[in-house]
Amino acid sequence: MTANPTSIHQRLDRRLSGFSLEQPFYTSPEVYALDLQHIFYKQWLYAVPACQLAKAGSYTTLRVGAYEVVIVRGRDGEVRAFHNSCR
Numbered sequence: 001m002t003a004n005p006t007s008i009h010q011r012l013d014r015r016l017s018g019f020s021l022e023q024p025f026y027t028s029p030e031v032y033a034l035d036l037q038h039i040f041y042k043q044w045l046y047a048v049p050a051c052q053l054a055k056a057g058s059y060t061t062l063r064v065g066a067y068e069v070v071i072v073r074g075r076d077g078e079v080r081a082f083h084n085s086c087r
Helices: 005-014 028-042
Strands: 059-066 065-071 079-083
Touching: 005 028
Parallel strands: none
Antiparallel strands: 059 065, 065 079
């Protein structure tokens, strides 16, 4: 399936209530790329519970699509997230 917003809307219009989405919605790299572009790269995301970063200097990493994100609790107790924006 070549995914573009129009073809996705057409497939959604054909969907029968009470049934799952067609297979490409779960397996297509093109649909995944559109999900990243239109949803995950535009919205705040839940990453980890704050208690997972219990003390200053605690950190974890997370991949969101093509981006590696570092989440850290600073000395001031604030939780911050960063991703590398340079090559």
